[in-house]
Amino acid sequence: MRHVSKIRIMVFAAATAATTIIAAGCTTSAPLRTDASTSGIRAAEEAGATEVPQASLHLQLAKEELERANALAAKDEKEQAVSMLARAEADAELAVLLSREETEKSEAKAAVERVRQLRQDNKFAVVTNNPYPKGVSNENE
């Protein structure tokens, strides 16, 4: 029983070693795939991330993380490089969403203001209470 266990452990260790060697070989040979990160950064810039402070911060982080990933790849530390690329992709994606959020907020605020102004200009016709008094929006922030 004890003998069988040893054999199993040895087989498992050999298989693991082989897998590691193959993986290491593949990692060494395959170039770093930065497509998702770079396209994410571009999308964030197109979404206007540079104009929104919070989005701009994450865009900057994404760029720095992409540079660090490239630097790690250059030092042949591919696993860390790939892992760092995941950070860059996440920051770029968040920058896009934060830009969109700001755009939607602005448009919602403008829409509410249009309603308020319309009711203000036509008080004679709209006798109901104005739920949009000046300076107060119905944003759920």
Added chain:
Amino acid sequence: MKTNNNILVFTACAGLFISCAATVPTELVNAREAYRRASTGVAARTAPAEVHVANQALAKAERSFQEKSDSFETRDLAYVAERKAQMAEATASITIEQENQAKAKNDYQATQGKIIAKTNQDLSKTRTALAASEQSGEMAAVQLSAEQEARAAAEKQAVDAQAALAKLAAVKEEPRGMVITLSGSVLFASNQTTLLPEALARLDQVADVLLTTRERNLTIEGHTDSQGSDSSNLTLSQARADAVRNYLVQRGYEADLIRSNGLGEGNPVADNGNAEGRANNRRVEIVVESKMYTLNQ
């Protein structure tokens, strides 16, 4: 022996726990907090799919932490998990803002609808009022035109009457009205108060003309020359004025509109020193007053 083993296992586990607790990477701490915020906030309701993705990312980071402790993989996976939780919150915020926009657009359309309905209602009222006003204006114009025509006819009648009177007797315009002077010698015999037969024909013609403007007040004034006493002249002039008044009333003129005044010799129009002057002073004047009033007033 067994007790010693248990103590050893417990110590090892405690050591491992303390060791693990002490080395939880900041990224994982942040990821846990970010996920807690997302899963308990509005994102749980409005962006459940994104919260689920964040949950899976955090679970992956937690597994990495258990397997590889404070490794770069754990830190990077935790970092990504934190971002996924933040994405869930951002997505929730976007959804809410889009809902707000949709609501505001609906409100705008509803308000516009109300304004248009109210404007149409006001327009309809204005049109109705305008039509009524135009109709009223037309009626007023017709009424005004009729009044103008009536006034013109009355004025023409007065002018015609004045022209007719001028042929029968001396007529003059004075501030108190139109004065028709009839010679006393034509109307009465000397010192008499009964109208002569030929005077009746003359008065008939005058009465015909006066009856065309029978709404005017008349004052019949009797005048004498200076012969005789004042009192007898006053009595005589009053009796003659009364005779003329009675005749006009008999002809159909409204009695309430005629008064008679005997003025005696007090208002001569000619010299009483000669026969012609005295003849002119003996007269009856019919004053057709310009203002209307009744004797009862």
